[in-house]
Amino acid sequence: MSGGSAPVKTNYRECVRAAIREALQNDERVFIMGEDIGRYGGTYAVTKGLLEEFGNDRVRDTPLSESAFVGAGIGAAMGGMRPIVEIMTVNFSLLALDQIVNNAATYLHMSGGQLNVPVVIRMATGAGRQLAAQHSHSLENWYAHIPGIRVLSPATLEDARGMLWPALEDPDPVIIFEHVGLYNVQGEIAEDAGPVDIRHAAVRRPGKDISLISFGGSLPKALEAARLLAGEGIDAEVVDLRVLRPLDTPTILASVRKTHRAIVVDEAWRTMSLAAEIMALIMENVFYDLDVPVARVCSREVPIPYPRHLEEAALPQIPQILEVARKMVSQGVNHG
Amino acid sequence: MSGGSAPVKTNYRECVRAAIREALQNDERVFIMGEDIGRYGGTYAVTKGLLEEFGNDRVRDTPLSESAFVGAGIGAAMGGMRPIVEIMTVNFSLLALDQIVNNAATYLHMSGGQLNVPVVIRMATGAGRQLAAQHSHSLENWYAHIPGIRVLSPATLEDARGMLWPALEDPDPVIIFEHVGLYNVQGEIAEDAGPVDIRHAAVRRPGKDISLISFGGSLPKALEAARLLAGEGIDAEVVDLRVLRPLDTPTILASVRKTHRAIVVDEAWRTMSLAAEIMALIMENVFYDLDVPVARVCSREVPIPYPRHLEEAALPQIPQILEVARKMVSQGVNHG
Amino acid sequence: MSAKRASPALAVEKKHAHHLLREMIRIRRFEEKCAEMYTATKIRGFLHLYIGEEAVAVGVMQSLTAEDALLCTYREHGHALVRGVPARSIMAEMYGKLDGCSRGRGGSMHLFDVSRRFYGGNAIVGGALPIAGGLALADKMQGRDRVTAVFFGEGAVAEGEFHEAINLAALWNLPVLFCCENNQYAMGTALDRTESETDLCVKAASYKVPAWPVDGMDVLAVEEAARKAVLSVRAGGGPAFLEFKTYRFRAHSMFDPQLYRSKEEVEKMKTERDPIHLFTDRLQAEALIGPEEIAVMEKEIAAEIDDAVDFAEKSPWEPVEELGRFVTSEEAR
Amino acid sequence: MSAKRASPALAVEKKHAHHLLREMIRIRRFEEKCAEMYTATKIRGFLHLYIGEEAVAVGVMQSLTAEDALLCTYREHGHALVRGVPARSIMAEMYGKLDGCSRGRGGSMHLFDVSRRFYGGNAIVGGALPIAGGLALADKMQGRDRVTAVFFGEGAVAEGEFHEAINLAALWNLPVLFCCENNQYAMGTALDRTESETDLCVKAASYKVPAWPVDGMDVLAVEEAARKAVLSVRAGGGPAFLEFKTYRFRAHSMFDPQLYRSKEEVEKMKTERDPIHLFTDRLQAEALIGPEEIAVMEKEIAAEIDDAVDFAEKSPWEPVEELGRFVTSEEAR
Numbered sequence A, B: 001m002s003g004g005s006a007p008v009k010t011n012y013r014e015c016v017r018a019a020i021r022e023a024l025q026n027d028e029r030v031f032i033m034g035e036d037i038g039r040y041g042g043t044y045a046v047t048k049g050l051l052e053e054f055g056n057d058r059v060r061d062t063p064l065s066e067s068a069f070v071g072a073g074i075g076a077a078m079g080g081m082r083p084i085v086e087i088m089t090v091n092f093s094l095l096a097l098d099q100i101v102n103n104a105a106t107y108l109h110m111s112g113g114q115l116n117v118p119v120v121i122r123m124a125t126g127a128g129r130q131l132a133a134q135h136s137h138s139l140e141n142w143y144a145h146i147p148g149i150r151v152l153s154p155a156t157l158e159d160a161r162g163m164l165w166p167a168l169e170d171p172d173p174v175i176i177f178e179h180v181g182l183y184n185v186q187g188e189i190a191e192d193a194g195p196v197d198i199r200h201a202a203v204r205r206p207g208k209d210i211s212l213i214s215f216g217g218s219l220p221k222a223l224e225a226a227r228l229l230a231g232e233g234i235d236a237e238v239v240d241l242r243v244l245r246p247l248d249t250p251t252i253l254a255s256v257r258k259t260h261r262a263i264v265v266d267e268a269w270r271t272m273s274l275a276a277e278i279m280a281l282i283m284e285n286v287f288y289d290l291d292v293p294v295a296r297v298c299s300r301e302v303p304i305p306y307p308r309h310l311e312e313a314a315l316p317q318i319p320q321i322l323e324v325a326r327k328m329v330s331q332g333v334n335h336g
Numbered sequence C, D: 001m002s003a004k005r006a007s008p009a010l011a012v013e014k015k016h017a018h019h020l021l022r023e024m025i026r027i028r029r030f031e032e033k034c035a036e037m038y039t040a041t042k043i044r045g046f047l048h049l050y051i052g053e054e055a056v057a058v059g060v061m062q063s064l065t066a067e068d069a070l071l072c073t074y075r076e077h078g079h080a081l082v083r084g085v086p087a088r089s090i091m092a093e094m095y096g097k098l099d100g101c102s103r104g105r106g107g108s109m110h111l112f113d114v115s116r117r118f119y120g121g122n123a124i125v126g127g128a129l130p131i132a133g134g135l136a137l138a139d140k141m142q143g144r145d146r147v148t149a150v151f152f153g154e155g156a157v158a159e160g161e162f163h164e165a166i167n168l169a170a171l172w173n174l175p176v177l178f179c180c181e182n183n184q185y186a187m188g189t190a191l192d193r194t195e196s197e198t199d200l201c202v203k204a205a206s207y208k209v210p211a212w213p214v215d216g217m218d219v220l221a222v223e224e225a226a227r228k229a230v231l232s233v234r235a236g237g238g239p240a241f242l243e244f245k246t247y248r249f250r251a252h253s254m255f256d257p258q259l260y261r262s263k264e265e266v267e268k269m270k271t272e273r274d275p276i277h278l279f280t281d282r283l284q285a286e287a288l289i290g291p292e293e294i295a296v297m298e299k300e301i302a303a304e305i306d307d308a309v310d311f312a313e314k315s316p317w318e319p320v321e322e323l324g325r326f327v328t329s330e331e332a333r
Ligand SMILES: Cc1ncc(C[n+]2csc(CCOP(=O)(O)OP(=O)(O)O)c2C)c(N)n1
Pocket: A035, A064, A088, A092, A095, C073, C075, C123, C124, C125, C126, C152, C153, C154, C155, C156, C157, C181, C183, C185, C186, C187, C252
């Protein structure tokens, strides 16, 4: 975790870049490949400058061949390298799913423990930039369903800066989702910010009345909702899942045991969402601690439309969280 | 629904074949394409004899190009045909997901209502045949997450026989999952068995003590468990979901309102499963009707291994259902 | 800028020549307006301009009938315009308004007009190629002698979907016209950094698909090549592949700092290879058009575009209550 | 069955010839035993036999060193055997036993032996091709002059993954040897029903990858072609592509009624083109081997296989409690 050094102003994008840069500097086995990460500088400008610094060999522009270069990342990992594969966005990762699900996730178990795949696959995810139905997916839940991979969702600058290195140190495949809405988020982090834990959820704001459980691009919404609720005398706890697979169930349950109420905020379509899994876990483990049923605030079940007003109406928004929270708190039994 | 004619002995495979045959006979726009459905007769022998009867034009063997022929099915549907696309198994459907998710599911909404895609995509799904980690997936939950498509899971002979025609009549994309373990299931159906409803779940066995909610290849396990529980004085209701998207929530809730207890049996890996969604729905809607928390019996979170004993240990089994059911019934409040 | 080389006499009739020029200028001006409206934040999301490549869409479209089908990429405003989708409904779509050709839901990347068999922009590189095969299959099975034209960038040739789709079309002898718009870059990646063999016709040939390279900056060359290819496709000769060598004058999208190519390269192309300049110069050299005629044309086009903007501005937003309409046909109401 | 044509004198030294023959017979007998054990329900799931195609694996393997990597399809028992994976651990794997080369978890389609750089059978058609590129990339980046050989059926050439992978290998000049086992059928689908261009070397050439068709029934031809190709790949010449023309004598898997080809066709191939018969005949014609030597060979092989079966029979099952081991390395214990 980060030391005590002076904080510096930065943003999420720069944090991801600093993490990649550091990895390239510290380990010769690390390289990065993906579409337009080099000459173009990255669609979201994350990798800008890296080609110039590290050269063609370690910063590799790939053809538009998602299956081939993701598979090549898996193979290179098997061959002793520590590849960072960038899939431009989760939307295109559909074209590489076979490699991830059938190869990366199965090799270790299916080979009886012989074959590790220490690959890291990063991709941008989520909606909110008016990119319409084919460019706005949130499929974290799909990936988090697959045994054999670790799925990370950095939502803070510290995590953007610190999750990559431990992911590279993990002997197994790790998928990192970066929400497109976060890249421009500004803030301060310690100058010597470094690796962070990639096993646990984090309580981002302690509270006693209700748990807002969220991750990735929805975390800022949950935090803002908590701030507003505080003004109304509702003390919300905000849990950032951080690790979507394997889920840190104890942290989730501990929060619900304390607050007796929970809302899951998840940008995915409601049905079969990650939010549903959180609700199932709570049902299975702390049912009797609940004052009211757990609720979820998710996306409407529509292909995400282009115009701002419709996109906003399709995605989870703060007023919805507030409304549900108020209702739950007013209904609930008081555990003095 | 089927009329009152005499029952005939048949099996699931023959029911699916009869449905395809009838569709080819009744509507010139219908054709079927997929890998090895013609000359080979179908991996699971479902399409055997159809090439001889209907010819090359309407029974099309495709190259091993999942993305191209699934996309071609979508395009042909847009062009006025009523294609039945067979993806040999769900495992290979990963290679066609882009076409299904980004095109078939989005066209109608994204075009503002102009562009219907009346395609039917059938695929075999599930484990239990010792085919190991790359050939044993259950990804119904992934598909059921996507707005814009209907997802069906015929678990009985009547549904195997009757779901295809209404699926073809649906102006939107329909995915039909046929569990590999069901093809050899024998039984009787009415000779004139025909189209069935594709909107509702079905109560396959009424009961008052506990609801076993299941679908597809797990339904026979749920039914057998119910039979065994009856011998112990536990009266289980068995709900067959049938339609995985959109879920028939009222039928699910009605059952739980009656029994106050529920177990979801689902062959998928536990985390982010369809079972989780059912639990979430129950939590949201009938929380206060529950005597005990809903439980799920799912697959272990491992790539499915080849040897029989390990595969069996990985998949949901009847003894697990019995054990959970007994425990739930013994714990629960009695609503006399 | 004038045609210095002695060109052969233009084999084109005056009226038709004016039509071609007008269509190219329409695209150019329309997209210049789009860029302006993007800066004015009236248009949002991704916006990919076709400026520099107009000759391709205009030339190909001359051989397609109203019965033929079209599929394009996210860089499809030009194709939609030339296809006859009204500028009004395209501009309204770019604004995200209810009167847009996709109800405003698709935006720049998803123009649809099924009544004109315009099957949309597609935002997934290569994503439309399998669909094109399916539309053509439907025509073939129903005995209609229609052609399906599918446009895609040279970057898409690296996608597996391209190979699966062209093989299937060739194997089943489907009436698909593959129109590869080789503008030399896929975002920031030059062709020789994405393909080991940069002669794309060789790839088509490896499926036994007849393939021709075409100067995509010469609208007449495009028209001529497309006419031949469409004739062959329509006659049942199976798919054909045209590689249009062209160049994108603008950034890939509005967010692209163009680090991957030099200003000089772009300037040189703009100066020497602009399809509108080249064609105008040739027409003027042969006295097939004069400055006044061009001025009239520009004026008419400007009026059409102003009208489109005006229409888009006035068009209402789709009510939020209708968000759920058309997810499936059941929600169509 | 005897070599009637006057063959040119065999350019093969006796000991090496015996080695090649022995390896082919080992595969044949091993798989015959597998089929028997399948009928005896000792082996379950899918079982894809390589019988008829042995010359390919045996011939190619002669040029690969212990440092080189191998990736195969679900039809990979032969490759594993020739690679040196002990028959015992292969048979135990087919039984699903703990001493199998993949702990019994993979079965017939997923033989792994990482210590021998045998990176498995893969049950997804085309699925290993991108991985091969990655292994080769790792070698290249780490300055090792290793070769990665990847075997795949002709059916895989229709998959997009093939095209993406060979393009990437060619573009990045990766040391991959593409070994296409063209046994004329993909399950029940003949090549001319899956490819518009059935000359597969043309496809490789469309990526500027050097490609050679090879008589895959002639173990010496295979060996020779592979030697040349491996030399070029190892020397940094980039990927190479070999199309081995061969034939599967048995069903695709154990469930295949073979409706798609005639008994006569199969019989003719078995009679005229059996790689083991052809090679035996040639060796006998040149007096490089005699019936007694063959008998000894068969006896030794039979002993090896009996031992393998015995080993598999006696090997324990993996305890159910270990099911969760190795899902990730954390569960490795
Ligand atoms: C499958 C997929 N991968 C990546 C992208 C991101 N992307 C959008 S356009 C583009 C470049 C495509 O280049 P090309 O095909 O040459 O068309 P052009 O934009 O030059 O017209 C890329 C990489 C995408 N939309 N789809």
